[in-house]
Amino acid sequence: xxxxxxxxxxxxxxxxxxxxxxxxxxxxxxxxxxxxxxxxxxxxxxxxxxxxxxxxxxxxxxxxxxxxxxxxxxxxxxxxxxxxxxxxxxxxxxxxxxxxxxxxxxxxxxxxxxxxxxxxxxxxxxxxxxxxxxxxxxxxxxxxxxxxxxxxxxxxxxxxxxxxxxxxxxxxxxxxxxxxxxxxxxxxxxxxxxxxxxxxxxxxxxxxxxxxxxxxxxxxxxxxxxxxxxxxxxxxxxxxxxxxxxxxxxxxxxxxxxxxxxxxxxxxxxxxxxxxxxxxxxxxxxxxxxxxxxxxxxxxxxxxxxxxxxxxxxxxxxxxxxxxxxxxxxxxxxxxxxxxxxxxxxxxxxxxxxxxxxxxxxxxxxxxxxxxxxxxxxxxxxxxxxxxxxxxxxxxxxxxxxxxxxxxxxxxxxxxxxxxxxxxxxxxxxxxxxxxxxxxxxxxxxxxxxxx
Numbered sequence: 001x002x003x004x005x006x007x008x009x010x011x012x013x014x015x016x017x018x019x020x021x022x023x024x025x026x027x028x029x030x031x032x033x034x035x036x037x038x039x040x041x042x043x044x045x046x047x048x049x050x051x052x053x054x055x056x057x058x059x060x061x062x063x064x065x066x067x068x069x070x071x072x073x074x075x076x077x078x079x080x081x082x083x084x085x086x087x088x089x090x091x092x093x094x095x096x097x098x099x100x101x102x103x104x105x106x107x108x109x110x111x112x113x114x115x116x117x118x119x120x121x122x123x124x125x126x127x128x129x130x131x132x133x134x135x136x137x138x139x140x141x142x143x144x145x146x147x148x149x150x151x152x153x154x155x156x157x158x159x160x161x162x163x164x165x166x167x168x169x170x171x172x173x174x175x176x177x178x179x180x181x182x183x184x185x186x187x188x189x190x191x192x193x194x195x196x197x198x199x200x201x202x203x204x205x206x207x208x209x210x211x212x213x214x215x216x217x218x219x220x221x222x223x224x225x226x227x228x229x230x231x232x233x234x235x236x237x238x239x240x241x242x243x244x245x246x247x248x249x250x251x252x253x254x255x256x257x258x259x260x261x262x263x264x265x266x267x268x269x270x271x272x273x274x275x276x277x278x279x280x281x282x283x284x285x286x287x288x289x290x291x292x293x294x295x296x297x298x299x300x301x302x303x304x305x306x307x308x309x310x311x312x313x314x315x316x317x318x319x320x321x322x323x324x325x326x327x328x329x330x331x332x333x334x335x336x337x338x339x340x341x342x343x344x345x346x347x348x349x350x351x352x353x354x355x356x357x358x359x360x361x362x363x364x365x366x367x368x369x370x371x372x373x374x375x376x377x378x379x380x381x382x383x384x385x386x387x388x389x390x391x392x393x394x395x396x397x398x399x400x401x402x403x404x405x406x407x408x409x410x411x412x413x414x415x416x417x418x419x420x421x422x423x424x425x426x427x428x429x430x431x432x433x434x435x436x437x438x439x440x441x442x443x444x445x446x447x448x449x450x451x452x
Contacts, residue, residue: 007133007136007195008136008137009021009136009198009199011136011137011138011139012139013095013099013100013138013139013140013141014095014098014100014139014429016029016100016429017029017100017139019139020136020139020141020198020199021198022198023198024141024198024201026238026309026396026397027309027394027396030390030391030395030396030397030398031100031101031141031311031396031397031398031399032098032099032100032101032387032397032398032428032429033099033100033101033102033103033140033141033143033397033398033399033400034094034097034099034101034102034103034399034400034402034403034415035102035103035104035105035313035314035399035400035401035402035403036086036090036102036103036104036105036131036402036403036404037105037158037401037402037403038085038402038404038405039081039082039085039086039104039105039127039404040082040104040105040106040107040110040124040127040128040147041063041105041106041107041147041148041158041159041160042062042063042066042081043157043158044061044062044157044325044328044329045323045324045325045326045405045410045413046402046404046405046406046410046413047081047085047405047406048324048325048406048407049406050066050081051066051325051329054069056329056330060329061157061162061328061329061330062157062160062161062162062329063107063119063157063160063161064117064118064119064160064161064162065161067118067119067120068118071118074118074119074120075120075123078120078123078124079120079123082123082124082127083127085404086127086131086403086404088134088137090134090403090404091131091134091135091137091138091140092138093416094138094140094403095138095139095140097415097416097419097426097427097428098425098426098427098428098429098430099140099415099428100139100140100141101140101141101142101143101202101397101399102131102135102140102141102142102143102399102403103142103143103145103202103204103313103399104128104131104132104142104143104144104145105145105147105148105158105207106124106125106128106144106145106146106147107119107124107146107147107148107160108146108148108149108150108180108183109121109122109124109148109160110122110123110124110125110128111125111183111186111187114150114179119160128144132144132196132199132200135199136199141198141199141200141201141202142199142200142201142202143200143201143202143203143204143240143313143399144187144191144200144202144203144204145204145207145240145313146180146183146184146187146204146205146206146207147159147204147207148160148207149167149176149180149183149206150167150176150179150180151165151166151167151168151169151172151173151175151176151177152164152165152166152167153165153167153168153206153207153208153209153210153214154207154208154209154210154213155210155213156208156210156328157328157329158207159207159208162328165210165213165214167180167206167209167214168209168214168215168218168219168222169213169214169215173218177218177222180206180222180226181222181225181226181229184205184226184229184230184233185229185233187203188203188229188230188231188232188233188234188235189233189234189235191203191235191237192233192234192235192236197236197237200237201237201238202237202238202240202264202311203230203235203237203238203239203240204240204241204242204266204313205223205226205227205230205239205240205241205242206226206241206242207242208242208244208245208268209242209244210244210245211244211245211246212244212245214244216244216246219244220254223241223255224255224260227239227241227255227260227263236262237262238262238263238264238309239260239262239263239264240264240265240266240311240313241255241263241264241265241266242266242268242313243265243266243267243268247296248265248267248296248297248299248300248305248306248307248310249299249305249306251265251300251306251307252303252304252305252306252307253303254307255307256303256308257303257308257309263307263308263309264309264310264311264396265300265306265307265308265309265310265311266310266311266312266313267296267300267310267311267312267313268312268313268314268315268401269293269296269312269314269315269386269390270314270315270316270318271285271288271319272316272318272319272320272321272334273321273334275334275348275352278319278320278321278334278335278352278353279352279353279354279356280354281354281443281444281450282319282378282382282443282448282450282452283440283441283442283443285319285382286378286381286382286385286440287440289382289385289386289388289389289435290385290388290389290435290440293386293389293390294388294389294392294393294435296389297310297389297390297392297393297394297395298392298393300395301393301394301395302393302394309396310395310396311390311395311396311397311398311399312390312395312397312398312399313398313399314399314400314401315386315390315398315400315401316400316401316412316413317379317382317383317386317412317418317423317424318412318413319364319378319379319382319412320333320335320353320361320364321333321334321335321339322335322336322361322364322365323364323365323409323410323412323413324365324409327339327341328341333361334348334352335351335352335353335359335361335364336351336353336359336360336361337349337350337351337352337359353450353451354450354451355450355451357451358451359451360451363375363451363452364412364452365409366409367408367409367411368408368411368417368420368421368422368423369421371421371423372447372448372452374443374446374447374448375448375452376421376422376423377441377443377446378443378448379412379418379423380422380423380424380425380432380433381433381440383418383423383424383425384425384431384432384433384434385433385435386398387425387428387431388431388433388434388435389435392435400415401413402414402415403415403416404416404417405417411423
């Protein structure tokens with residue numbers, strides 16, 4: 001698969017978007033997509049079965065430590081996951097959900113390992129190419145996303161190795177940055193091939209560079225170099241860079257479209273990693289999406305006040321950080337006030353649910369058949385309000401995080417499970433709530449506790 005000299009680009013995801021034979025006009029038609037998270041890079045909260053069998057004292061908290069522990073058994077273990085977690089049926093189901101894009105996170109070890117790396121190298125590359133061909137079959141356009149880079153750009157477990165941020169940082173930072181540029185020379189030349197035009201329409205440079213830690217000027221200069229390399233190697237689609245958690249207004253004039261045509265800003269919008277947002281009422285969270293995130297899109301899509309072309313490459317309908325392993329293996333929650341991490345400035349040891357009392361995760365972590373009806377109404381409205389916000393003011397649309405999770409307790413992070421539970425629209429383009437002024441109900445009056 002992927003070696004055939006001919007291919008068929010006649011498919012279209014749905015009647016709202018063009019077939020793959022035609023270009024997708026993002027300024028007129030917002031993308032509606034989903035991520036394939038937890039597949040080619042493990043995330044403990046998406047696939048807890050890989051981590052729950054170990055004692056915390058063993059230190060198995062990410063793909064790096066798991067791979068090192070498995071040793072010679074790692075390849076068989078991971079390949080069984082690659083071949084079963086995401087299949088051709090996945091792409092058919094994504095299309096049938098009214099979605100039209102998939103963002104596929106993949107790691108640098110899909111290309112090669114660095115010296116001393118325990119990862120299973122090169123195997124996931126075959127599955128990435130297989131996924132792209134399945135996307136073609138169902139008319140879905142693809143955002144290839146280099147989700148993990150050498151040295152780690154953010155220190156979080158979804159980059160493979162939880163811990164220090166060494167990419168563009170410290171004594172080896174320049175080395176890791178140059179190594180990543182070398183990968184883009186190879187990757188861009190590959191995805192510039194004729195077979196991927198109109199299919200791989202978005203090319204991600206690096207996922208979530210943590211510019212709260214990294215030097216902004218250094219990251220911006222690296223991004224400029226990466227852009228030039230990708231263009232020099234012939235890739236003609238859109239090139240995606242992460243906002244680095246700096247905020248929409250900070251990108252005004254940094255990468256202007258005359259110098260960087262086809263450069264797209266990727267913002268990741270989550271409420272549940274901020275203790276102030278998590279403490280808001282249900283109604284306030286919906287209003288926040290309809291007001292603050294609509295305002296963010298207005299700022300960001302205007303090249304005078306922000307970057308210009310903007311997508312939201314990750315978001316979720318989850319309104320708590322209660323899910324097991326979401327905040328790393330062995331780490332508690334902001335909701336219950338047990339978020340005890342090594343950085344004292346980041347610790348949250350006071351319950352952060354609305355009101356700050358009776359902050360239990362039991363209800364949030366229930367399976368959806370046990371959800372209160374009013375809570376299900378809130379979750380659906382929350383999802384649709386965010387979809388509306390990310391398409392507003394010329395926004396280029398969204399990709400939900402993520403399509404699939406192992407457990408029903410993680411339904412609020414799974415588009416697939418959310419549809420089955422009735423808390424996601426059955427068609428992404430056919431929605432009931434659109435941030436209409438005055439339409440947000442008083443959920444307390446509907447019988448929904450704010451601590452639910």
